[in-house]
Amino acid sequence: MAELWNARDNSWAPTSSQAPFDPVGPEGYGKVVLLKKRPDPKLDESCFTGETRALPETLAPDTVLVKNTHYSMDPTHFIWTQEIPQYMPAVGLGTIMRCLTLGTVVRSTNEEKFPVGTVVSVFGGLAEYTVIPFAGVNPTQPGVPVEMNLGPFSLIQGHTAWVGYKICQVKAGQTMVVSGAAGAVGSIAGQLGKIAGARVIGIAGGPEKCAYVSGELGLDGCIDYKAESVADGLARLCPNGVDSFFDNVGGPTLDAVVAAMNCFGRIAVCGAISQYEGKMGAQAVGFKNVEMLLMRRLTMQGFVVVDHLASVGEAMGEIGAGIKAGTIKWKGDVREGSLSDYVRTVNLLLTGGNNGKLILKVV
Numbered sequence: 001m002a003e004l005w006n007a008r009d010n011s012w013a014p015t016s017s018q019a020p021f022d023p024v025g026p027e028g029y030g031k032v033v034l035l036k037k038r039p040d041p042k043l044d045e046s047c048f049t050g051e052t053r054a055l056p057e058t059l060a061p062d063t064v065l066v067k068n069t070h071y072s073m074d075p076t077h078f079i080w081t082q083e084i085p086q087y088m089p090a091v092g093l094g095t096i097m098r099c100l101t102l103g104t105v106v107r108s109t110n111e112e113k114f115p116v117g118t119v120v121s122v123f124g125g126l127a128e129y130t131v132i133p134f135a136g137v138n139p140t141q142p143g144v145p146v147e148m149n150l151g152p153f154s155l156i157q158g159h160t161a162w163v164g165y166k167i168c169q170v171k172a173g174q175t176m177v178v179s180g181a182a183g184a185v186g187s188i189a190g191q192l193g194k195i196a197g198a199r200v201i202g203i204a205g206g207p208e209k210c211a212y213v214s215g216e217l218g219l220d221g222c223i224d225y226k227a228e229s230v231a232d233g234l235a236r237l238c239p240n241g242v243d244s245f246f247d248n249v250g251g252p253t254l255d256a257v258v259a260a261m262n263c264f265g266r267i268a269v270c271g272a273i274s275q276y277e278g279k280m281g282a283q284a285v286g287f288k289n290v291e292m293l294l295m296r297r298l299t300m301q302g303f304v305v306v307d308h309l310a311s312v313g314e315a316m317g318e319i320g321a322g323i324k325a326g327t328i329k330w331k332g333d334v335r336e337g338s339l340s341d342y343v344r345t346v347n348l349l350l351t352g353g354n355n356g357k358l359i360l361k362v363v
Contacts, residue, residue, distance in 0.1 A: 025095030028127025041278025172197025331356030
């Protein structure tokens with residue numbers, strides 16, 4: 001019987017070959033942010049426009065009206081805005097920008113199921129208010145800071161890190177490398193590797209982030225890619241090679257780690273943020289040393305967490321136990337502002353200007 005983490009189901013969304021873009025988007029009201037044009041190559045203010053929409057007088061059956069307060073800033077936003085082959089349809093021009101949010105139910109068509117005042121997680125988009133069908137409403141974890149529901153207790157951070165860690169098949173005594181190790185997903189993945197008994201080396205940018213990775217997170221070392229080449233750092237910290245690699249970055253970082261991998265190594269491709277600005281689709285930069293997959297008999301698997309919903313309970317259980325035991329630590333970078341601060345805030349992910357899980361909190 002297959003383990004739950006390995007049970008994949010992509011029936012939740014059409015592929016971009018079936019539907020290149022979503023022509024509808026979230027059903028948002030109040031202040032909303034619409035995608036006006038595709039990034040070329042930068043995702044800047046000219047890509048968006050704002051407007052205000054009157055709240056609906058009535059709700060369709062089995063829906064709630066949510067007032068959004070926290071907006072998850074994620075690298076996948078740079079994918080969603082581009083009309084390129086991807087794991088789900090691109091955001092349609094003239095529609096509300098897709099975004100995972102936290103908010104409070106302010107109107108409900110079923111008070112028993114979703115009482116007014118309930119804090120929930122939804123794909124509310126960049127909208128002040130969103131109407132969501134019951135099927136798209138997720139309860140939040142009680143007894144923890146609310147922002148953690150966009151962090152370790154969310155699909156996008158916690159469950160993603162857990163699934164990628166499982167794909168890496170981390171083994172005690174082996175060496176695991178994590179790129180983007182100070183980031184939202186990489187930090188959780190690295191700590192899961194430590195719990196499994198692996199020697200874990202992180203890759204991050206700058207002395208402050210590397211000190212956080214090897215200090216507070218407890219990883220066994222960190223390569224500062226801004227101070228030395230990844231190849232030199234791997235030679236220094238991984239003299240016996242690399243057995244598993246959780247990759248959030250792609251590009252030259254992926255090339256360098258693959259070159260250092262041992263036979264039968266495993267690679268979980270979670271992201272490629274180094275490529276998200278002007279290096280995707282027709283402008284993509286190729287994976288240079290693909291022959292090493294053959295020479296070292298490597299297994300390389302891309303994954304999208306929504307394919308793995310069957311394992312979300314198991315993942316949250318393990319992560320929750322780690323947080324309670326103090327073996328998994330989490331840092332949130334909550335920026336207060338308004339929806340007009342979205343572009344400035346989300347672009348911090350490309351410059352490394354965030355310090356932990358990046359969240360825009362509308363005040």
